[in-house]
Amino acid sequence: MLSCVLFLPMVGALALLAIDRSKERLIKKVAFGFTLATFFASVPLYFEYDAGGALFQLGQDCDWIPSLGIRYSVAVDGISLLLALLVTFMMPIVVIGSVKSITNKHRDFYVLLLLLEGFMLGAFLARDLFLFYMFWELMVVPMYFIIGVWGGKPRIYAATKFFIYTLFGSLPMLLAVLYLFFKLKSQGAADPEVEVSYSLDALGQLSLSLKEQWMCFLAFGLSFAVKVPMFPFHTWLPDAHTEAPTPGSVVLAGVLLKMGGYGFLRFAIPLFPLAVQQAAPTIYFLAVFGVIYAALVALVQTDVKRLIAYSSVSHMGLVVLGIFALNSDGVRGAVYQMLAHGLTTGGLFLLIGMIYERRHTREFSEFGGIAKKMPVFATFFIIVTLGSIGMPGLNGFVGEYLIFFGTFQASPVTAIFAVTGVVLGAWYMLATVRKIFFGEITVEANNHLVDIDTREIIVLAPLVLMIILMGVMPKPFIQKLEPSAQAIVHRYDAAVEK
Amino acid sequence: MNWNEIFGIMPVLWPILAALAILVTCDSRKHGPKPLPPLLAVSGMGMSLISCWKLWPLDKPRELFHHAILLDNFGLYLAILISFCTIGTVMISVDYLKRREKNLTEFYALVLFAASGMMLMGLSTSFITLLFGLEMMSIAFYVLVGFFRETPRSVEASIKYFLTGSFASGLLIFGLAFVYGGTSGSLDLSGIGNVQAGGLSSPLLVLGLGFVIAGLGFKIAAAPFHMWLPDVYEGAPTPVTGFMATGVKIAAFGVLIRLFCQVYQAESEALRDTLWWIALGTMAVGNVAALAQESVKRMLAYSSIAHAGYLLVALVVMQGIPNETSGYLDFRDSGAIQGILYYILAYGIANIGAFGILSFLEKENGKGLNFDDLQGLKVKQPFISMALCVFMLSLAGIPGTAGFIGKFGVFGAAVEASQSRADQSFMLLAVLGILNSLVGLYYYLRVPVQLYAKPLPEDKKHSVMPPRPMAFRMVIGASVVATLWLGFGPEIMNFGVEPAMRMVQGALTSLR
Secondary structure (H helix, E strand, O other), rough: OOOHHHHHHHHHHHHHHHHOOOOOHHHHHHHHHHHHHHHHHHHHHHHHOOOOOOOOOEEEEEEEHHHHHHHHHHHHHHHHHHHHHHHHHHHHHHHHHHHHOOOOOOHHHHHHHHHHHHHHHHHHHEEEEHHHHHHHHHHHHHHHHHHHHHHOOHHHHHHHHHHHHHHHHHHHHHHHHHHHHHHHHHHEEEEOOOOOOOEEHHHHOOOOOOOHHHHHHHHHHHHHHHHHOOOOOHHHHHHHHHHOOHHHHHHHHHHHOOOOOOOOHHHHHHHHHHHHHHHHHHHHHHHHHHHHHHHHHHHHOOEHHHHHHHHHHHHHHHHHHHHHHHHHHHHHHHHHHHHHHHHHHHHHHHHHHHHHHOOOOOHHHHHHOOOOHHHHHHHHHHHHHHHHHHOOOOOOHHHHHHHHHHHHHOOOHHHHHHHHHHHHHHHHHHHHHHHHHHOOOOHHHHOOOOOOHHHHHHHHHHHHHHHHHHHHOOHHHHHHHHHHHHHHHHOOOOOOOO | OOOOHHOHHOOOOOOOHHHHHHHHHHHHHOOOOOOHHHHHHHHHHHHHHHHHHOOOOOOOOEEEEEOOOOEEEEHHHHHHHHHHHHHHHHHHHHHHHHHOOOOOOOOHHHHHHHHHHHHHHHHOOOOHHHHHHHHHHHHHHHHHHHHOOOOOOHHHHHHHHHHHHHHHHHHHHHHHHHHHHHHOOOEHHHHHHHHHHHOOHHHHHHHHHHEEEEEEEEHHHOOOOOOOEEEEEEHHOHHHHHHHHHHHHHHHHHHHHHHHHOOOOOOOHHHHHHHHHHHHHHHHHHHHHOOOOOOOHHHHHHHHEEEEEEEEHHOOOOOOOOOOOOOOEOOOOOOOOOOOOOOHHEEEHHHHHHOOOOOOOHHOOOOOOOOHHHOHHHHHHHHHHHHHHHHHHHHHOOOOHHHHHHHHHHHHHHHHHHHHHHHHHHHHHHHHHHHHHHHHHHHHHHHHHHHHHOOHHHOOOOOOOOOHHHHHHHHHHHHHHHHHHHOOHHHHHHHHHHHHHHHOOOOOOHHH
């Protein structure tokens, strides 16, 4: 079942390659069909996953490269289940959303998009460290091409920066993965009971000295920190986000960034608890600093997309705070915030893309007063914005509330500082809304703006529905991820107390 | 001599027979199409593959012709790789030579001689056979590099290669002579192992080994013996460059592995340290210099230096396990050798493909290809662009390609060795190697950027691309498939690598 979800997009990519490149409509339909099918295939997972049962469920496990001890092993717990659902939910929306913004080389684009979906799902579902690493690095390749080929003007600079940054993070992780494996192998040589493989369960049994934990944590943490992105490794993000085409930004902000937070939760914390304990204050500091710093930088942006990119950095800083609060509330909040941020920021990028298609600019000075011309658009924009700044009743609030709850238990001072970031967030997001939508129309071109059409409403409606649903009814989601979050925290506590 | 011995060296003999057949039956002076020589060459290599296949896998190593040749799975594995590289080179050369109007039959004969020399190197542990194979290969290459004798660049490259190459051979012979003295008269690599295992490190032996390493270092272009490589690679006909980048390295690393299995019988820290620095220098020089290149061919030339560096990392960290019964170190389970065997395969496939594409895209006048010339090629040549992109990603070591598994194996070996010996310097080398491959990423990425992200220049919109010949498409297609296949299912290789590893050390007297 899981493998079916995982490979469906890749099958779709192959199917697209079989279609003649001139049949644009057919290509779009097939791409949409495959993403939708993946979504429908993944929905039953939600119901099959029993939150009260074993931690990892619906798993599949078989030999892949036995000579190197590598297995094909996938399974979900509450966290990866919801994040995988986020991927499958976002992708059909991205496909319809990109119909207008991608104007050339359609087939190549959708092939890459489907591959990207498959790789992202793979990274969320993998239980084998090699498998995870493989998807983790593979993911960068289609994204690189999406930015580099369909992006804005300095796209090559942005794409290369993105690629080099991410690989700079992940290559040390490769060494750390190898280090863990061979450590296990040398233990396996002494004790035949030990199962020598890259599987997370086997590697989790390793007893590492503090120094070893630190080295490996730095290697893993660097790659996750780049992806999140955490201050000071965030500089690739504004460039990549701004230059990427709309669908690229949506995937990047909506899903790809979550990979970093997920990595911390799934790998860094369970494998290296002692190092995490010691590193937590530093990470706290960096995360809070990042939250405030990025919010301040966002305040002075003149390009809407860049502003939202910085707001991503700021919001993902909160996620890191929640994770490293290392209590059940913080972790739950972090995961919830990741889901919420995926929806809202994805939605914001889609909205910006729609206005960009009409006016071909993203400068604030070019807008103003367009709520009169585009009332439906303005309504959607404002709902999503409010979701993003954590208005009660919308999805952002639940996550932020839990994060602050958790952070306050761990370190009250940090929580106080972090809250300023949220206040600043409300400031720049609401200012954005005001500058774009209200006031008098100053630029002549804005008089001829047409409101969004049915296709665009279809793109936005599910997002907004989810934003409201997750805001008023968080229980179905929290319920699923609660045992998994608690398991991570318990494991960590047990390891630290020893 | 008996028939069994003859059968045993048939993989080496077939190319020679085919080469002789080409020389006897085909006349270069005749004008018009000449389909026979490449056909003979491919079928010769095909026969060689078949005889490898008939022998594969041996259950124990066999010594042929009074210790002159050691027939084991390791050598056969190398021979198979070399055969595939040769077939690829020949198939690509057909079209290339035709376009450059230099369709001489001798070309194929020389390629075959070189191939059989390489195979002989892989199958030898005796110094004499080793030198014989090396010279057979080198002399053929001196001619092949200068094959376009009307172009000054080609001639310059040839002379450069000849001078440095013969100097390297001289060093090697000199070193072997010292080793002969140091091992009190052994003409076989196992002599080194026996002396080393005895714990006596005679200065004569160490000096000799130093010379041998220098001599072989020239062949694989390890720093500081790499100076010749960029010019030679650039000046040589492109298919020949591809052949040199793959075949020569495969054969030379085969010899180096066998050599170091013997050398490491004793803990020779001095040699290991020297090699450590050579490996680091080679990676760094190759990667840094490749960054600055404008010509794609030259970039690949420098990158091949870098790859030799990664392979040397594995050589530095090679670990043996003490064998209870014989007292010798046993290298048969070494992850480093496994890594190298994967790596040369992945690297060979990607390079044959990449140089094949370069030789196809090269301009009429033989001027090299710059990065700018690749701009927007995707529009005109989607298949070739995709293939070139796959090869670059494989060379850069991105997962999903064969190159990643190779990189994984090599650096995995370094990490493993640093743990089992508790030696931080190995870990350091692995970290430095990984950082180097990050540098490498940048220049490999320039190719896809040009192909996909840049628009096609106006003046090229209406240019007509030459037709892609069948043979060329077959080679490129097969390389792409193999690169991806080995990237996702590397297990398939184990039917080759495993038996090869098991016998890597056959020459040690006590392990026979």
